[in-house]
Amino acid sequence: MSAVFDVSRVRSSYPALRDGHAYLDGAAGTQVPQAVVEAIAAAYRAGIGNTGGAFAASERAGAIVADCRRAVADLTGGVADGVIFGPSMTALTYRLSSALARGWAPGDEVVVSRLDHDANIRPWVQAAGRAGAVIRWAEVDTATGELPAAQYADLVTERTRLVAVTAASNVLGTRPDVAAIAACAHAAGALCYVDGVHATPHMPVDVAELGADCYATSAYKWAGPHVAAVIAAPSLLQTLRPDKLAPASDEVPQRFERGTLPFADLAGVTAAVDHLAGLAGPARPAGSGGAGGSRRERIVASMTAVQAFEMSLFARLLSGLAGMGHVTLYGKAARRAPTAFFTVAGMTPRAVAAHLASRRVNAWHGDNYAVELCGVLGLRPGGAVRAGLVHYNDASDVDRLLSAVAELAAGYPGRRLRPVVLRPGFTSLRPALPR
Structure with a gap:
């Protein structure tokens, strides 16, 4: 049965998102949900020692490690005895x-x-x-x-x-x-x-x-x-x-x-896997029981729903950027993760990222350690701007980035900005057209 993805519910579990920024920097590292914060704190509150000891705190650490190996194996389809941490x-x-x-x-x-x-x-x-x-x-x-x-x-x-x-x-x-x-x-x-x-x-x-x-x-x-x-x-x-x-x-x-090993952090990793497994619930009639199946089965169903949601949102992002004459997009593979890499005419990637940051849009710039790729694309040394979607991004995040990039259109530097309604309930700014 197909799974239901509710981005509003997902976003509500991330405390960092309350600051009002559009976090489109997930390709460099995501925010964490409350469940992960609590799992790490709970491990410290309970008391943990190094593994191999004859006391309870040591046993708790050993259990954390074993649980985390099983969780990562479930996430990737591997086996727990083959999971190495670092x-x-x-x-x-x-x-x-x-x-x-x-x-x-x-x-x-x-x-x-x-x-x-x-x-x-x-x-x-x-x-x-x-x-x-x-x-x-x-x-x-x-x-x-x-x-x-x-x-x-x-x-x-x-x-x-x-x-x-x-x-x-x-x-x-x-x-x-x-x-x-x-x-x-x-x-x-x-x-x-x-x-x-x-x-x-x-x-x-x-x-x-x-x-x-x-x-x-x-x-x-x-x-x-x-x-x-x-x-x-x-x-x-x-x-x-x-x-x-x-x-x-x-x-x-x-x-x-x-x-x-960082035992408390490993408790957080297990909580993150459980969080991913619950990002989307199965479509079921009202009054029916909760989501069933093994954690591995729930992860597969949930991440399938995440992929569909992200790629739909990514289409909105790509379409918006592609329609701007001052933007150059890189990459158009048939199968992609939801990551856009682009430059803006007449501006360094750093300057574009700084402008986005002034509009409370978080995006990366540079080669992002893809040095060989940026070399063959002719993007060394400055790289490009990277905006990446993850499961807690929504349409308002995308629209804010598009509006901020539109402000950089060649021929309108420093022009007066006017409000533009991108969709009901969301207003941003774009350069006022010459009169």
């Missing part, structure tokens, strides 16, 4: 790249893509350099922003050891055919490492369907605290020997987790 996707990818590269030899090959965030490029380039392995590049179609999967048939050879690819571009939103790319890697006996940071907040994720041997995600991109995870098969992790302290656990996945 401070960031970047830190975890460096950790995994070092461990994997120990099995590489001179002449081996690693395939990376120009579409990716640098966190799924530089760790592999540097690890390959130390091992004497060769880097091969998958190129982006600059006209569309697509990453054609067909090119991997030529890029992947019998010497390929790993293919690193994003599930969604963090600036263009492009969603490559990861399953086809992973299948090509596997046919050659190579692994596929997937950056899922920008994909996870916007759609249901199934690591098995993607063919990801390792799937990286960051909770702060989907309404959680600053914790990251890599999800992999425990059997793969058993073959890797990362650097670790002598007394630290050698069990999987703990052998990849350096130092003490």
